[in-house]
Amino acid sequence: MGIKASPTAVLQYGDHGGAVGYLVGEENRGLEYMFIMMNAARFAVGVQGIAIAERAYQKAVQYARDRVQSRPVDGSLNAAAPIIHHPDVKRMLMTMRATVEGCRAMSAVAAAAYDAAHHHPDADVRKQNATFYEFMVPLVKGYSTEMSLEVTSLGVQVHGGMGFIEETGAAQYYRDAKILTIYEGTTAIQANDLVGRKTARDGGNTAKAIAAQIAGTEAELRASGSAHAVAVAQRLAAAREAFVDVVDFIAANTRANPNAAFAGSVPYLMLAGNLMAGWQMGRALLVAEREAAAGRDVPFMQAKISTARFYADHILSRAPGVRDAIVEGHAGVTEMAVEAF
Ligand SMILES: Cc1cc2nc3c(=O)[nH]c(=O)nc-3n(C[C@H](O)[C@H](O)[C@H](O)COP(=O)(O)OP(=O)(O)OC[C@H]3O[C@@H](n4cnc5c(N)ncnc54)[C@H](O)[C@@H]3O)c2cc1C
Numbered sequence: 001m002g003i004k005a006s007p008t009a010v011l012q013y014g015d016h017g018g019a020v021g022y023l024v025g026e027e028n029r030g031l032e033y034m035f036i037m038m039n040a041a042r043f044a045v046g047v048q049g050i051a052i053a054e055r056a057y058q059k060a061v062q063y064a065r066d067r068v069q070s071r072p073v074d075g076s077l078n079a080a081a082p083i084i085h086h087p088d089v090k091r092m093l094m095t096m097r098a099t100v101e102g103c104r105a106m107s108a109v110a111a112a113a114y115d116a117a118h119h120h121p122d123a124d125v126r127k128q129n130a131t132f133y134e135f136m137v138p139l140v141k142g143y144s145t146e147m148s149l150e151v152t153s154l155g156v157q158v159h160g161g162m163g164f165i166e167e168t169g170a171a172q173y174y175r176d177a178k179i180l181t182i183y184e185g186t187t188a189i190q191a192n193d194l195v196g197r198k199t200a201r202d203g204g205n206t207a208k209a210i211a212a213q214i215a216g217t218e219a220e221l222r223a224s225g226s227a228h229a230v231a232v233a234q235r236l237a238a239a240r241e242a243f244v245d246v247v248d249f250i251a252a253n254t255r256a257n258p259n260a261a262f263a264g265s266v267p268y269l270m271l272a273g274n275l276m277a278g279w280q281m282g283r284a285l286l287v288a289e290r291e292a293a294a295g296r297d298v299p300f301m302q303a304k305i306s307t308a309r310f311y312a313d314h315i316l317s318r319a320p321g322v323r324d325a326i327v328e329g330h331a332g333v334t335e336m337a338v339e340a341f
Contacts, residue, residue, distance in 0.1 A: 046107055048145075053096065100151060117130035155173055156170045218237050274319055
């Protein structure tokens, strides 16, 4: 961006020790400049959440392979088995894995948009990417860090009692993840940014342009024709429609009925983050199907396809319920008098 401290605009402060203040860049653009730093910091904290969640996942997998407890429910073994064989432990591990992969893909797509926003030769493409990146920053920060809490909490759960006591290190990940939803702006502050600057200000146009791109991915998934791809397309469509309903609600109410709109701000952020991550999982599934069909890295590609399907059925499927809470449930937040708490 090339912001420089101007030697012609040195402000002298006489108070106390006579510290010198330098004007950085142009007058009255300080807030805009500050957001260059803040966006970078917020993006980095989002990536921190993904990193700690990945570590918690790796540790949980290792423990689930080692820890022997209870016979398998399907009777396949007449003795206690490593807990990774129990369906609920697999569900927890899949939730951790799918969440991490979805958030990581979302952050990589946002990072690529940042690069294109600065280096693409076409000015229109630069502008489109800048707008997309700006929309994504509160999601990478807010959704990835909130989800890192779910993932690290599941990491403790996979370890059972051994997870709760500090010896294994699983609880330390959970504790360390908690700061991520607080510093560089709490989740609610990310959500305020998403509602105000990123959605209401342009009447929901950016959000709906992204929704149109997601509809394009759904069409590709349906055209691919595999059972997994068609199932993911259905979940993606339901989540996208829920998102568009919420965007309309936010655009219509942020000024007219701000308490109602902001009652749903964090749920909206969570729905949007879930959708963006799920969209990338759908795109990953398409690539993985092509690569597997070509015989390249087949076990990795099959695992990616299974993980994308899991994400759609178990995580993306939360989106319509969140839509209902925001659009139909806002009075449940606002009607309780402050004195009644
Ligand atoms: C370990 C640690 C390291 C830190 N490092 C730094 C650092 O290096 N540099 C730095 O500048 N700061 C740092 N901070 C400060 C951190 O950024 C703040 O704690 C954070 O921004 C939250 O502000 P607060 O603590 O004043 O909470 P508050 O603003 O009091 O928030 C309390 C609660 O109210 C909610 N809330 C507040 N306002 C709104 C609103 N308008 N709408 C909806 N909800 C709202 C919040 O979401 C939160 O749930 C650090 C904090 C910690 C704990």
